[in-house]
Amino acid sequence: MKRTAMELAALASAAMPGLDIVQAAASPDDPRAFDSAIVTDTDNNHWRVRAPRNSQAAFRLETEIQVLSGFTPAIRAHLPFRVPSVAGAVQIDGLRTFIYHQMPGEPVDLGTITHAETQTIDDIGRIIAAIHKLPSAVVETADLPAYGAEQSRARLLSELDQMALTGKVPADLLRRWENAFEERQMWTFIPRVVHGDFDETSLLIDRNRAVGVTAWTDLHIGDPARDFMWLASTGSIEFRDAVISAYHRHMDLPADQVDLHLMRRAALAAEFSLGKYLMSGIHASDKDVIAEAQSMLRDLSADVDYTGGHDIGQQFWEPVAPPEPLVGNDERDAEAEAEPAVWSEYEPAENATQKDFDDDTETAQAQLTVEPDATQDTESASTEIPEESAETVSGPDQPDDAVEHTPQTAREDSGAELIVHSLSEDDQIIRHDVPQPAAEDEDTQPISWKVVQENLRRD
Known part of the structure; x- marks a missing residue:
């Protein structure tokens, strides 16, 4: 059941006794997983309330709390962006709702951010590079998974086999993805700390500067290309290239460590996510999700047939x-x-x-x-x-x-x-x-x- 902004404000008051809220407004979030709102108290302080809509979303929120606890004051001080901090929590129907200190800035839609100023684009590249340079202890402290390059490839192949068994994925997409997974040269990346859910909705922009990152529910060690999936959705090649260029500049890697196949794997992950969405609907027995996923897969198949799609070939x-x-x-x-x-x-x-x-x-x-x-x-x-x-x-x-x-x-x-x-x-x-x-x-x-x-x- 979806909670309104006023209901979330009431949960915030329950989590933080003495909090006098005077205003509440809905906040953008994953509508299938969370209800979110920004509430304002009498001292003009802003708080973000995030409530899970199901047990899977609740698990993701609990994971995020573990992740944020691994960001020690020393680590936070060296980051070029702000990370959320938890102010309180309340449990309703076995699921915990969390209240965070609201950070400056707000998400900007993809169409707007592609026309961002040069400084904003440089900020985005610097932020992703800083995430990929995080110490592995942040992941280990939260007891989160770590996958090597070959493990990542093997897991994706296993997921592909499961998709093929459903008979709901177009055969040309299955062949296309399998060929990409079998290309060994493409899977020789160096595993890094990965945000895992990075896109324009998790990026906070304030006065043309990228200042914060939210949604730390999928942090892990794995393929850095995952944090560039969102770029595969933009129609601005100039914006994509500028972000990647800024990222490499701030990573400052030796020439032999430059990931030549980064965006190819990112484009592959973006396509493959439609198959994962289908599987989530099948596991939840959600006919609406299954139908929507199949429609998107058919559209992708037609687009690949007509335009060739993204370059994820061999x-x-x-x-x-x-x-x-x-x-x-x-x-x-x-x-x-x-x-x-x-x-x-x-x-x-x-x-x-x-x-x-x-x-x-x-x-x-x-x-x-x-x-x-x-x-x-x-x-x-x-x-x-x-x-x-x-x-x-x-x-x-x-x-x-x-x-x-x-x-x-x-x-x-x-x-x-x-x-x-x-x-x-x-x-x-x-x-x-x-x-x-x-x-x-x-x-x-x-x-x-x-x-x-x-x-x-x-x-």
């Missing part, structure tokens, strides 16, 4: 700026010696942005390069792979240790060439666009590949 793309086109008849016949600038996967450039080291929706194991030869007929141009150089391309059905790829190229309509990189046994990228030194022979002279192609066409 390819690891490396964007490369195309070379400048050559002009003039003499220059058309000259071979391009300058190599296009490449963003290195493990060496972000100074003042790097999301494109430099973390565009998880577009990064890949391929490069895009443009042929400078303007005289060659595009339709007749082709590239063949010698049979003796072909290797086994790894796929989802192959064992983990068989990670050898065929350096292959493919011509697209735009004239671009896709160069697929290989992975070494220790999962390091081997670039195939860099020419390997060949043994020199006194009788061998450099041969123009262009001349060879022309001879082949004449023959």
